[in-house]
Amino acid sequence: MDELSSRLLARLQDAFSMEEMAQTAVNGLINIATALAVFMAFYVIWRLLRVALNVASARSGVDETTVSFMQTLLKYGVLAVGFISALDTAGVQTGAVIASLGIAGLTIGFAAKDALSNLISGILIFIDRPFVIGDLVEVDGQYGRVDRITLRSTRIITRDGKMLAVPNTEVINQTVASYTNFPNLRIDIAVTVGVEESLGRVRELLLGILKDKPEYMSEPAPRVVVTALNDYNLALELQAWIINEREHVELRFALRESVFETLRAAGVEMPLETLQLVAPNTEEPVLRAS
Incomplete structure (x- = not known):
């Protein structure tokens, strides 16, 4: 028993000796420094590959959406390999770590199912291409320009300068209206005129606004249609196709004013339909709505 205690004490003294602890600390620092150096080398490799990818895509004319998607895959792929190589250099058994991650993958998948759904949705957006970077879109009532498509979210810059990060799962599961996916776009301006007005005269006045305007297309030709016959007015709509769909907001404002x-x-009458309620036994209106 005394011999066993002596051997145990000797082992503890060897393990906690200043020389042993100093050597362990030095070895640990060397491993950490080496691992960081390896990871930084892979980081530099990724930066160089990104520059090469940008140059190659500029020469080949690849669109910005494809370049952004390839950059994202390249970044995470190279850095993942760099991380595993750094752990291996530091003396960590990466095989055991990967096996442990595989066993824990199911648990992680349940915990991060939203993140995985966004990642898969981001890949589907790239494949399906409902829009690309630079398109003007409307998602869930939010209108703006697509600034970036990541594996987690779609970044949209609104007209008032706000950046919206819309999760990719929401983009996939909702109706997305694109204003720039097709060559041309039609803008509609609603207006009401009095029931006594001549539709021919009003139509001539409205179509005259677009005459000799280079922003509007002559084919399909603009037109004025009657959308509703009300008791006190006629609802009309001026429909005009524009050449540059990216100018549709400004052109719509200007055309409505014109x-x-x-x-x-x-001198065309533009009445609103008015409803007036009068209280019993009095001529004073109690409610008036248009």
Whole structure:
């Protein structure tokens, strides 16, 4: 028993000796420094590959969406290999670590199912291409320009300068309206005129606004249609196709203003449908709505 205690004490003294602890600390620092150096080397490799990819894509004319997707895959692929190589250099048994990750993969998958869903949705967005970087889109009532498509979210810059990070799963599961996926776009301006007005005259006035305007297409030709016959007015709609779909917001504002100014200058009545309620035994209105 005394001999066993002596051997145990000797082992403890060897393990906790200053020389042994100093050597262990030095070896640990060397391993950490080596691992960091290896990882930084892979990081530099990724930066060089990114520059090479940008140069190659610029020469080949690859679109920005494909370049962004390839950069993302390249980044995570190279850095993942660098991380595993750094652990291996530091003396960590990467095989055992990978096996442990495989066993824990099911648990991690349940815990991070939303992140995995966004990742898969990001890949589907790239494959399906409902829009690309630079497109003007509307997702869930939010309108803006697609700035970036990552594996987690789609970044949209709104007209007032806000950046919206929309999860890719929401983009996949919702209706996305693109204003720039097709060559041309039609803008519609609604207006009401009095029931006594001549539709022919009003139509001539409205179509005259677009005459000799290079922003609008002559084919398909603009037109004025009647959308509703109300009790006190006629609802019309001026429909015009524009050449540059990216200008649709500014052109819609300008055209709406031109419609109002033109009809007012021509003396065309533009009434609103009005409802007035009068209290019993009095002529004073209690509610008026348009």
